[in-house]
Amino acid sequence: MPNAISTTGLTKNFGSTRALDGLDLSVKAGEVHGFLGPNGSGKTTTIRVLLGLLRADSGDVELLGRDPWRDAVELHRRLAYVPGEVSLWPNLTGGEVIDLFGRLRGDFDLHRRDELLERFQLDPTKKTGSYSKGNRQKVALVAALASDAELLLLDEPTSGLDPLMEAVFQDYIREVKAQGRTVLLSSHILAEVEALCDRLSIVRLGRTVETGTLDELRHLTRTSITAETAQPAQGLADLEGIHDLEIDGAHVRFEVDTVHLDPAVRRLAEFGVRSLVSHPPTLEELFLRHYGDELAAEPERVDRERDTPRLPRR
Amino acid sequence: MTSLTGTVALARFILRRDRVRIVVWIFAIVVLVALTTVGIEGLFPTQAALDQTAAATAHNAAMIAFNGAPQGLDTVGGQVAFQFGAMGMVLVGLMSIFMVGRLTRGEEEAGRLEVVRSLPVGIHANTLAAVLTVAAMNLIVGVLTAAVLIAQGLPAAGSVTFGASFILVGLVFGGVTLLVAQVTESTRTVYGAAGAVLGAAYMLRAVGDIGDGTFSWFSPIGVAQKARPFADERWWPLLLLVAITVLLVVAATALTVRRDLGAGLVAARPGPPAAAPWLGHPLGLAFRLQRASLLGWSAGVLVIGIAYGWMGPTVDTLIGGNKALTELMAGTGGGSLTDLFFASSFRFMALIATGFVIGSALRVRSEETSMRADLVLATPVSRWRFAASHLAVACAGSVVLLAVVGLATGLTYGLAGGGMQNVPRLFVAALVYVPAMWIMVGLAIALDGLVPRLVGVSWAILVACVVEGFLGAVLGLPRWLSDLSPFEWVPQLPAASLTLLPLVVMSAVAAGLTLIGLAGLRRRDIGRI
Numbered sequence: 136m137p138n139a140i141s142t143t144g145l146t147k148n149f150g151s152t153r154a155l156d157g158l159d160l161s162v163k164a165g166e167v168h169g170f171l172g173p174n175g176s177g178k179t180t181t182i183r184v185l186l187g188l189l190r191a192d193s194g195d196v197e198l199l200g201r202d203p204w205r206d207a208v209e210l211h212r213r214l215a216y217v218p219g220e221v222s223l224w225p226n227l228t229g230g231e232v233i234d235l236f237g238r239l240r241g242d243f244d245l246h247r248r249d250e251l252l253e254r255f256q257l258d259p260t261k262k263t264g265s266y267s268k269g270n271r272q273k274v275a276l277v278a279a280l281a282s283d284a285e286l287l288l289l290d291e292p293t294s295g296l297d298p299l300m301e302a303v304f305q306d307y308i309r310e311v312k313a314q315g316r317t318v319l320l321s322s323h324i325l326a327e328v329e330a331l332c333d334r335l336s337i338v339r340l341g342r343t344v345e346t347g348t349l350d351e352l353r354h355l356t357r358t359s360i361t362a363e364t365a366q367p368a369q370g371l372a373d374l375e376g377i378h379d380l381e382i383d384g385a386h387v388r389f390e391v392d393t394v395h396l397d398p399a400v401r402r403l404a405e406f407g408v409r410s411l412v413s414h415p416p417t418l419e420e421l422f423l424r425h426y427g428d429e430l431a432a433e434p435e436r437v438d439r440e441r442d443t444p445r446l447p448r449r
Numbered sequence: 450m451t452s453l454t455g456t457v458a459l460a461r462f463i464l465r466r467d468r469v470r471i472v473v474w475i476f477a478i479v480v481l482v483a484l485t486t487v488g489i490e491g492l493f494p495t496q497a498a499l500d501q502t503a504a505a506t507a508h509n510a511a512m513i514a515f516n517g518a519p520q521g522l523d524t525v526g527g528q529v530a531f532q533f534g535a536m537g538m539v540l541v542g543l544m545s546i547f548m549v550g551r552l553t554r555g556e557e558e559a560g561r562l563e564v565v566r567s568l569p570v571g572i573h574a575n576t577l578a579a580v581l582t583v584a585a586m587n588l589i590v591g592v593l594t595a596a597v598l599i600a601q602g603l604p605a606a607g608s609v610t611f612g613a614s615f616i617l618v619g620l621v622f623g624g625v626t627l628l629v630a631q632v633t634e635s636t637r638t639v640y641g642a643a644g645a646v647l648g649a650a651y652m653l654r655a656v657g658d659i660g661d662g663t664f665s666w667f668s669p670i671g672v673a674q675k676a677r678p679f680a681d682e683r684w685w686p687l688l689l690l691v692a693i694t695v696l697l698v699v700a701a702t703a704l705t706v707r708r709d710l711g712a713g714l715v716a717a718r719p720g721p722p723a724a725a726p727w728l729g730h731p732l733g734l735a736f737r738l739q740r741a742s743l744l745g746w747s748a749g750v751l752v753i754g755i756a757y758g759w760m761g762p763t764v765d766t767l768i769g770g771n772k773a774l775t776e777l778m779a780g781t782g783g784g785s786l787t788d789l790f791f792a793s794s795f796r797f798m799a800l801i802a803t804g805f806v807i808g809s810a811l812r813v814r815s816e817e818t819s820m821r822a823d824l825v826l827a828t829p830v831s832r833w834r835f836a837a838s839h840l841a842v843a844c845a846g847s848v849v850l851l852a853v854v855g856l857a858t859g860l861t862y863g864l865a866g867g868g869m870q871n872v873p874r875l876f877v878a879a880l881v882y883v884p885a886m887w888i889m890v891g892l893a894i895a896l897d898g899l900v901p902r903l904v905g906v907s908w909a910i911l912v913a914c915v916v917e918g919f920l921g922a923v924l925g926l927p928r929w930l931s932d933l934s935p936f937e938w939v940p941q942l943p944a945a946s947l948t949l950l951p952l953v954v955m956s957a958v959a960a961g962l963t964l965i966g967l968a969g970l971r972r973r974d975i976g977r978i
Contacts, residue, residue, distance in 0.1 A: 186827050188975040208831045216827035222820050224738060225635070228720035231728060238729030239828035260719040264634070275824070288827075 138197070139164045139286055139317040140185060145194035146341075147180055154180040156341035157194070162319055162334075167312050169328040169335030170321040171422065177341040178321045179219065182290050185319075186216060199286060212241060215279035219291035219321070221271040225264025229257055229274045236278035244281055251277040254303050269295035280307050287311065287318045293327060305330055325418040337422070349418065356421050357390040359414040360399065365407030374398055385409070455570035459578035463552060471586055474544045478537065478615075479593045481916065485533040486601045488924040489525055499523045506531070510659055510764035511790040514757070515797065515919070518658040518665070521680025526603040530611055530678045532923050538670045539651055541590055541619035545583050546626045546643040552579035554630035554639045557711055566710060573702060580623065580698065587619030607679035610687075614673035617690035621669040622647060624697025631704035634713040641745050648749055648801075652756045659760050669693065731830050731838035739809055739842050746805040746846075747853050750798055754854045757794040758861025764790045787867075788944040791875060795854065796936060799882035800915050802850040806886050807907045809843035810893035813970070814904045818977050832971050836897075840890060840963060847886040855879030871943075878942035884955035885935040891962025898969025 140162040147155040155177045162168040172178050183189045185198055187207030196203055198210055223232050233252075237243030252259055255273045263271060272295045279287060293301050301324070308331050311318060322328050328335060329349065336346040345352055357378065362368075368387045372380055376395030381388045391399045393416065403411075464471070493499045503522035506512055513519060517535050521527025553576060556562040562575060595612030599605055626643040633639055650668040657665030658674075665671025675686040727733040764787045813836045816822040825835055859875035862868075893907040914934045916924075921931050931937055935958075938951045 183823070183976065186823070188823060188826060190974060207826075208829045211827055211829040214827075216824070218820065218823060220820065221824075223824075224821060226741070227737070228722065230722040231720065231724040234724035235728055235734060236824065236828060238724070239731070239825065239830055241829060259722040262720055 137164050137200070138162060140168075140198055140319060142181070142184075142196045143194055145181065145184065145196060146192045147177075147184065147189060148192055154341055155184070155191070155194075158338060158341055159343045159346075160336055161346075162317060164317050165312075165315045166333040167308060167318040167320060167331050169332035170319055170338070171323075171328065171335055172338035176338045178338060179290055180341075181338075182216075182288055182319070182321065185288060186211075213284055214286040214288060215240070215282045215284040216288045217272075217275045217279045217290065217292040219294055221268075221275045223263035223266075223271055223274060226262060228260055228262055229266065229270070230259025232263060232274055233259065233278045233281070237281055240282050240284070242282050242284070244283070248277065248281045251280055251307075254307075255300060267295070269297065269300070272296060273300070276304065280311075283316075285316050287316065289318060290321045291323065292320070293322070293324060301327065325422060329418050352421055353416050354393050356393060356416040356424055358393050358396055358416060359388070359390045360403070361386075361388045361412045361414070362403055363387075363409045363411075364403065365409060368403060368406045371399065371402055374402060452571040452573045453577055455568070455574040456577045456581070459565070459570070459575055460581050463578055463582045467548075467552075467582075470548075471582075474548070475586060475590050475593070477912075478540050478544070478590050479597060481540075481920070482529075482533060482537065482594045483597045483601075484924050485920060486525070486529050486598060486603070488920070489528045489532065490601070491925055492923060493525070493528065496523070499525070499528070502528075510760065510786065511793045514655045514659050514760055514790070515793065517654065517671075517674045518662065520674075520677055521607075524679055525601075526598065526607045526611075526679030529598065529603070530607070530674075530680075532920065534611070534614070534674060534678070535651065535654070535670060536919055537594075537615055538618040538673060539647065541587060541615050542622040542647045542650075542670075543644075544590075545587065545619045545623035546640060546647065548583045548586065549579055549623045549626040550630060550636055550639045550643065552582065553627060554633075555636045557630075558634065558636050560711075563710060573705065576627065576702070576705065580627065583623045584620060587616045587623070590619065591616035604679065606682050610676050610682040610684070611678035613687055614676055614678065617687055617694070618669050618673050620694040621690055621697070624694045624701070627701040628697050628704070631701050631708065632713055634711070637742070641742070645745070645749055648753065652753055656756055656760065659763050731825065731834050732841060734825070735812070735838040735842045739812065739839075739846070742805065742808065743842070743846050743849065746802065746850060750802055750850050750854050751857045753798055753801065754857025755861045757791070757798070758858040758863075758867075759865055761787060761791065761858075761862040762866045785944075791858065791862075791878060792941040792944040794858065795875075795879050795882065795942070796918055796939070798854045798858075798879070799851065799886065799939075800911070800918060800936065802847065802854065802882075803886050803889050803911055803914075805850060806843050806847050806889055807893050807911055809846055810840055810890045811897070811904055811907060812839045812842075813894060814897045814901060817901075817975055820976070822975060826975060832975070833967055836894065836967055836970055840894060843890045844887055847883050847890070848880070851879045851882055851886075852876070874943050877947065881939050881942050881947070881952065882936070884952050884959060885939050887959035888935040888955055888962065891959040891966065894966030895962045895969070896966070898966035898973070901973070 138161050140160060142158060142160045145155050145158040146153070158177060158181060160181065170178055180189065184191050184196060185203050187203040187210070190204050199213055201210055203210055233248060237248065255277060257270060257273045257277060263274065272292065276292060293304050296304065305327065308318060320328070320332060332349070334346070334348050335352070337344050363385050364387060367384060368382060371377055371389060374395065376392035377399060378390045493502060500523050506522050507519045515535065516531050519531065522531055556575065565575060591612040594615055595608045598608035598611060622643065625646050626639060629642045630639045633642065650670045653668035654665045654671030654674065657663055657668070657671055665675065669690055672686045672689055677683060728737055822835065826832060855876035855878065858879065859872035862875065863872050889907070889911065892910060893904065896904050896906055914936050917926060917931055917934045918936055935955060938955055940946070940948050940951065
C-alpha cells in the first residue's frame with residue numbers, strides 16, 4: 136500500500152532550538168497511526184510541517200504524494216485537522232464556526248453535522264468564548280469528522296474530553312478506519328492509542344526512536360515475572376537480559392527483556408514452579424522506556440506530572 | 450484588609466513584566482513636552498513675536514478647536530500649554546486606558562488572573578496593583594513635565610499646574626477604564642469604550658472652547674484647562690478631577706464584588722446555531738470579525754464629524770472683526786479660514802480613522818498569533834486569500850470611515866447655516882485621504898510579511914504621523930522629515946485644489962507595499978514566531 140505520509144530526515148530549527156532532528160515518519164494509506172512522544176518532542180511541529188504552515192529546514196516530506204508546502208491548498212481539500220489547543224473566535228457561536236470550516240473545506244454534510252452535534256452533546260448556539268476547553272475541542276472535532284477527508288491529522292484531539300465523549304470519538308475513528316481513510320493520531324492517552332492504532336511511532340527530541348505495530352514494540356521491551364518455586368531459584372542473575380531481580384526464599388520477582396524470556400522461564404522451571412504470573416509490558420512501560428532517561432530513573436515522579444500517560448493497567 | 454493581600458507582590462510583578470512599556474510611555478510624553486518647549490522658544494524668540502501670534506490665534510477657530518481656549522498666549526508657557534496641553538492630555542489618557550485595560554480585564558480575559566486569584570491573593574489586590582502602577586506612571590509623567598518646564602526657565606506655578614493637569618487627566622481615564630472593565634468581558638471592548646469617552650472628552654471641550662465655554666466643563670480635558678496654567682492659575686478645577694477619579698474607582702470596586710471572575714455585568718446571549726450564507730469564505734469571516742469594530746469606529750467619527758461641521762459657521766464669525774488676519778490668511782494659500790479649518794479637521798479625523806485601519810490590517814497577525822489562522826489555513830484557503838480578506842476589510846473600511854466623516858461634517862455644516870452646496874466639496878475633501886490610509890495598510894502588512902515580530906511598529910508610525918501633523922511646525926521639523934508622513938502628501942482640500950498625481954502615486958506605493966507584505970507572508974513560517 137502506498138504511504139499517505141512519509142517524511143525522511145526532517146529537521147526544523149527555531150532560532151537555536153532544534154525542534155526536529157532528522158524525524159522519519161511513514162503512515163500507510165488506510166491505517167490509524169499513533170504518534171507518541173513526551174511534551175516538546177516535536178509532534179506538533181511535525182504536524183504543522185505536514186500542514187504546510189512551517190517549512191522544514193531539510194529532509195523530504197510527502198503528503199498524499201505531494202509537497203505540503205507547495206501544494207498546501209490542493210492538499211487541504213483532502214485532509215482535515217484538529218489541533219490540540221483549539222482557539223476560536225470568542226464572539227462567534229460553535230455552530231457558526233463549524234459551518235464556516237465546512238464551507239471553507241467544500242465538502243460539508245449537514246446531516247452528518249447535526250448527528251455529530253447530537254452525539255458529542257454540543258450546543259451550537261453558545262458563543263465559543265463561553266465554551267470550556269473540551270467544548271472548543273468538540274467544535275474542531277465535529278468540523279473535521281463532518282467532512283469526508285481522506286486524511287485526518289489529529290493533534291491530541293481528545294485532550295479535555297470526558298470519558299463518555301472519548302468513547303464517542305473512538306467510535307467515529309473506527310468508522311473512519313472502516314471507510315479506508317487514514318488517521319495520524321498524536322496522543323498521550325495510551326488506552327486510546329492501544330484501542331485505535333494499527334501502528335505507532337514514538338518520537339523523542341525531534342527524532343523517531345521506535346516505530347511499528349504494538350506487538351512489534353512490545354517485543355522490544357521487558358516482561359515482568361512473579362513466581363513461587365519449590366526450591367529457592369538460583370543462577371537467574373547470570374542470564375542475559377534479567378533486571379531488578381528479587382529473591383525472597385521461595386518467592387522470586389524479576390523483569391526480563393522480552394527477547395530473553397524463553398531461557399529465563401526454562402531456568403525457573405528447574406526449581407519447580409508452583410505459581411507464575413507473567414506480566415506483558417504495558418504501553419505505559421514501553422512509553423516510559425523511551426520517554427527520557429530522567430523519567431525512567433524516577434518513575435514515581437511521573438504520576439504527579441500533568442500530561443503524563445494515564446491508564447492502562449492490565 | 451485581606452481583600453488587598455498580595456498587592457505589593459503583584460505591583461512588583463507588573464513593574465517587571467511591563468518595564469519596557471512603562472518606560473517608553475513616560476519617556477515619549479516627557480520628550481514631546483521638552484521638544485515642544487524648545488520649539489516654541491525658537492519659533493517666538495521675542496515678546497513682539499509672542500504678542501503677534503497671540504493676537505492672531507485668538508481668532509483662529511481651527512487652532513482653538515484643536516488646542517483649547519486661548520489663554521496666556523503672549524507667554525512661552527501659555528504657548529506650550531496651548532500647543533501641547535490637549536494633545537498631551539489625550540496621550541496620558543491613552544496611556545492610562547491601555548495600561549489599566551491590559552492589567553485588569555486583559556489579565557482576566559486571558560485566564561491568567563484566575564491562576565493569580567487561586568493563590569492567597571485578595572479580591573482587590575490585582576486591581577489595586579494596576580491602579581497604583583498607572584497612578585505612579587501618571588505621577589512621574591506630571592512631575593517630569595513640570596521639572597522640564599521649570600528647567601527651561603518657565604514660571605514654577607504654571608509648570609506645576611500644567612504637570613498636575615496631566616496627572617489628574619491620566620487618573621480620571623484610568624478610573625474610566627477600570628469602570629468599563631467591570632462591565633464588559635472583552636478587552637477590545639474596554640479599549641473601545643474608554644477610547645470613546647476620551648474622544649468625547651476631547652470633542653466636548655472643542656465645541657465648548659469655540660463657543661461660550663459651557664461644554665468644556667463636561668470634559669475632564671476642558672476642566673483641566675480651566676486651571677489656566679501660565680495664565681493666572683487656579684487650583685480648584687483640579688480638585689474636581691480628583692473627586693471624579695475617586696468616584697470612578699469606588700464605583701468600579703463596588704461592581705467588582707458583585708460579579709464573578711471572568712464575567713462582565715452584561716451576560717452573553719445565545720447566538721445563531723448555524724452560520725449565515727455569506728459566512729462561508731475568508732472575506733465573509735474577515736467582515737464578520739471586524740463588523741463590530743467598524744461600526745464602533747464609524748459611530749465615533751460620525752460624532753466627531755458632526756462636531757466639526759457644527760463648529761464650521763462659528764469660524765467665520767470668530768474672524769469677523771480681524772481684517773489683518775483675514776488678509777494674512779488670504780495671502781498664504783488662497784483658501785478661506787473656514788476651508789483651512791476643514792482641511793485641518795479632515796486631516797485630524799483621517800489620522801484618527803487610521804487607528805481602525807491599522808488594527809484591521811494587523812488582524813492578519815493577531816489571527817496568526819492566536820493560532821486561529823492555523824484552522825483557516827488548514828482548509829483549502831491560501832495564505833494570500835486569508836491575508837487579502839482582512840486587508841480588503843481594512844481598505845474598504847478606510848473608504849467607509851472617510852465617507853462618514855465627509856458626509857457628517859458636510860451635512861451638519863450645511864444644516865447649521867454653512868450652505869448645502871458645500872456638501873459635495875467636503876465629501877471629496879475627506880475622501881482624498883483614502884490613499885494615505887492605504888499606505889498605512891501596506892506598511893502594516895509589509896512589516897507582518899517581512900519582520901512579523903515588529904508589527905507593533907505600525908502603531909509607532911501612526912503616532913509619528915500624528916505628532917508630525919500637529920506639532921510639526923512647533924517642533925521645527927525639517928521638510929524632508931515631515932514629508933515622510935504620507936498624510937503630508939495629501940492635497941489639503943478644501944483649502945487647496947485637487948491634484949490627482951499625488952493620489953495616484955500614493956495608491957501605487959500602497960499597492961507595492963501590500964504586494965511585498967503578501968509575498969513575505971507566503972514565504973515564511975506561520976505561527977508565534
